[in-house]
Amino acid sequence: MLLNRLLKIAKSLARKGYLLLDRLDKALEQNPDSGVHTYLVKRAASRYDMTTSADEPYYAERYGDFISKELKSLEIEGGHLFDLACGQGRLILELARRGIQFDNITGADFSGDILNQCRQILDDTLPGNSVVLKESDIHKFVENMDDNSADVMLLLEVLYMVFEPEKIYGQLSKKLRPGGVAFLSLRSDLFYALTLLKQGLYENTEQVVHGNVGDIFGSGVNLNWTNSAQILREFPEKYGLEVTAFMGIGSCSGIPGDPLDHICRPSQLDEKAYNYLAQLEQTMGSRHPDSGRYILFCVTKAASIEAKG
Ligand SMILES: C[S@@+](CC[C@H](N)C(=O)[O-])C[C@H]1O[C@@H](n2cnc3c(N)ncnc32)[C@H](O)[C@@H]1O
Structure with missing residues (x-):
């Protein structure tokens, strides 16, 4: 009798416990744990040197090709460059290597470890720099940048892992000076669809088809994705920015873990093949911007628009 009563009490407590955990789980699904996300992103970033990892210098060059061409055609010289989520300073170095000069350069990143690495690399490579x-x-x-203060903004390989990136898109036309330009690289839905297939996570592909945000790999990191049609529609309409050029970065190649890594990794090519790949990706990337590791594009603020406080 006593045992029976105890079992009933235990079952009731277990049920209440289950309901509580279930509610908690559902709430967490709607509000992904930003603490875990941030911890994982910082940890991964500080263990991965973007300036020396085997394939990254190749992709830095592709960014450099695109950015230098656009700066030239927009006749932007000097001014203030903001490299947001600058990492180890890979892009600052790439632009300096090409002789592209700015009056001021500010880099920002949320990881103190990364910034220490960045300082060291910049000081070793560009002694006396004032970054x-x-x-x-x-x-x-x-949010804290002065309005109309940026001539050039880089937001590369970061926004796909930032919560509510739309809030940042919404600030760009305020923070750019009239005529200023921002370069962004985002993940495409196609890239994540292929990566999920590669990992055998078939059931998660629906999330990519029907949504544009979520922890699709179950890794604790919240990701978002888009496509070039959506960018072309939304940036002018929602954020008052003109999209002036597109490029797929890595349309025919990849780093380990990417969908196309088995086709070609830049670091495994001899000089001749490397140059062929760069040329091929220049063409394929501009014809098929969604096909790459990232969709790279640039947006400008019309010279006649003044920021409103
Ligand atoms: C893949 S790396 C790209 C670094 C650099 N943009 C480049 O292309 O070489 C991503 C960087 O974004 C930074 N990051 C990620 N989320 C961030 C956030 N919410 N705020 C500031 N930095 C962030 C990471 O610390 C890391 O340095």
């Missing part, structure tokens, strides 16, 4: 580095979350940094 200012600031430790800040990208949302806070953009």
